Amino acid sequence: MSGHPPSTYEPKTGIEKWLDARLPIVRLAVDMMDFPTPKNLNYWWTFGGILAVCLMTQIVTGVILAMHYVPNENMAFNSVEHIMRDVNYGWLIRYIHANGASMFFLAVYIHIARGMYYGSYKAPREVLWLLGCIIYLLMMATAFMGYVLPWGQMSYAGAVVITSLFSAFDQVIPGLGTAITTWLWGGFAVSGATLNTFFSLHYLLPFVIAGVVVLHIWALHVPGNNNPIGVEVSSKADTVPFHPYYTVKDGFAIVAFFVLFAWFVFFAPEALGHVDNQTKANPLVTPAHIVPEWYFLPFYAILRSIPQKLIGVLAMFGSIAMLFALPWLDTSKVKSMRYRPTARWFFILFVLATLGLGWCGGKEPDDMVMTMGHTANGDPTGFSVTWLSRILGIYYYAYFLLVMPILGLRETPNKVPTTISTPVLGGAAMPAGSTAQAEKKG
Amino acid sequence: MGTAGGVAALAWPLIDQMNPSADTLAMASIEYDFSKVALGQQVSIIWRNKPVFIRHRTPAEIAAAVADDHASMPDPATDASRVKAGKAEWLVLVGVCTHLGCVPGFGGGEYRGWLCPCHGSVYDTSGRIRHGPAPKNLAVPDYAFTGPTKVKIG
Numbered sequence: 001m002s003g004h005p006p007s008t009y010e011p012k013t014g015i016e017k018w019l020d021a022r023l024p025i026v027r028l029a030v031d032m033m034d035f036p037t038p039k040n041l042n043y044w045w046t047f048g049g050i051l052a053v054c055l056m057t058q059i060v061t062g063v064i065l066a067m068h069y070v071p072n073e074n075m076a077f078n079s080v081e082h083i084m085r086d087v088n089y090g091w092l093i094r095y096i097h098a099n100g101a102s103m104f105f106l107a108v109y110i111h112i113a114r115g116m117y118y119g120s121y122k123a124p125r126e127v128l129w130l131l132g133c134i135i136y137l138l139m140m141a142t143a144f145m146g147y148v149l150p151w152g153q154m155s156y157a158g159a160v161v162i163t164s165l166f167s168a169f170d171q172v173i174p175g176l177g178t179a180i181t182t183w184l185w186g187g188f189a190v191s192g193a194t195l196n197t198f199f200s201l202h203y204l205l206p207f208v209i210a211g212v213v214v215l216h217i218w219a220l221h222v223p224g225n226n227n228p229i230g231v232e233v234s235s236k237a238d239t240v241p242f243h244p245y246y247t248v249k250d251g252f253a254i255v256a257f258f259v260l261f262a263w264f265v266f267f268a269p270e271a272l273g274h275v276d277n278q279t280k281a282n283p284l285v286t287p288a289h290i291v292p293e294w295y296f297l298p299f300y301a302i303l304r305s306i307p308q309k310l311i312g313v314l315a316m317f318g319s320i321a322m323l324f325a326l327p328w329l330d331t332s333k334v335k336s337m338r339y340r341p342t343a344r345w346f347f348i349l350f351v352l353a354t355l356g357l358g359w360c361g362g363k364e365p366d367d368m369v370m371t372m373g374h375t376a377n378g379d380p381t382g383f384s385v386t387w388l389s390r391i392l393g394i395y396y397y398a399y400f401l402l403v404m405p406i407l408g409l410r411e412t413p414n415k416v417p418t419t420i421s422t423p424v425l426g427g428a429a430m431p432a433g434s435t436a437q438a439e440k441k442g
Numbered sequence: 443m444g445t446a447g448g449v450a451a452l453a454w455p456l457i458d459q460m461n462p463s464a465d466t467l468a469m470a471s472i473e474y475d476f477s478k479v480a481l482g483q484q485v486s487i488i489w490r491n492k493p494v495f496i497r498h499r500t501p502a503e504i505a506a507a508v509a510d511d512h513a514s515m516p517d518p519a520t521d522a523s524r525v526k527a528g529k530a531e532w533l534v535l536v537g538v539c540t541h542l543g544c545v546p547g548f549g550g551g552e553y554r555g556w557l558c559p560c561h562g563s564v565y566d567t568s569g570r571i572r573h574g575p576a577p578k579n580l581a582v583p584d585y586a587f588t589g590p591t592k593v594k595i596g
Contacts, residue, residue: 160543183461286545
């Protein structure tokens, strides 16, 4: 890993020397622990470690669930009930896995928002950011296919709606969309063949994610971490070794995060689920109010707010494509929004707009945000969820396509400190030995 | 060129295996006896894993559909083109919303035809899309009346 300083590892025993000459794996681990890390990282930086633990939790519980689950359209639903009622601690392992998906997305959204606020996507970290976006896409595919496996009513409806998104391509080349959906389904509708395909891919993709995570960490270790002031490390005085400083800090954050996780698992295990999924999949009936899991709601709201099918689908996928383009859309040279007072407000509005879209995604499109009257049939009229979704969706896009390119050229940023140590030490150049008290900021 | 052809030839079986298998394709047609479907009733049966609605329409439903034949709609079609001649009371539809594949319910929406619960597409009593995000009318499958009370779908 080229960003690492010269290795300090000295193999001492004979066996260590023997191994180091053949596979320097202990050296790799020691160098990772010694990695010089900016000393001012705040708690928003702990979500990378939290996400690593989330991935491991999902893989361990998922492999165990696959020992008891049957990927067959006639048996899948009952095998999940078997896990919940009969398998020893099956209820616990499944609730950890199901709520683990939500916790994983909660952490990844905070991780992404942190990167957006502190400009972690800017040079020289574009590849690191792109790899993160790929992980996020893989997470969405994995979560979607996992949600189909219990083969309940919401599983089925979700599989139908998401796979049918591709039928929009019929409007580009007639027959193309149908060919894609038929291929995905392995039939003329979502069926047992679809379930088996999804099970296979749901088992595979987490290991692909783990592989991309390795690349993500590699790409992190080349330039090193960004930090809350967004100024690159200029000397050893700006850094502390990863261990013990950040192993302890990340460890504390992981414990705190798992308190919330455990609360969901033990006290509200179905709070994030849907009651319709307790009914076995029935292709003849679609539940009256179908919604995706909470972590997909903002994109669902964008899809639904556009009356034209193809444009709606493209707008939904495009909202994720924006993340990939962000490093090249933001024209500001200042990384951290701590020193971009105008950008900070636009960012806060962006977070609120995304949360607002999530709220809209959970409502019926014709629900009223503000009722102004009634039609002859007694249906309310006024400012509907659809219109709120449109306004928020336009702002979502404008943040990437207008605010980021234009604001960077026009705003006057506040004065950026010259080094990481300056804001704490009052601007005076200090000898390296005197920076110890600055670590409480970390 | 040769290499690309070789790779494509090797890749195709790995891709095509996901397409419908022979036994799935073999379920191409079904027959249904509709003698017990009373006036104003509808049954949903499964054909190729998809719901098919067989609706015994009332004269009022037919009249409402015919009256709107020339109204503005996204996918214009006359009611007569969606039923078999002389059998306007029997409407046979694939019960899959042309937006994103949900199963619409009957009796909702301002045309009192079908209303899709997912994204609010409104169909009339001929199964034609009137408004909402769906681009096409509810599909009419290939079918034929094989006896006084029998219909063969597919």
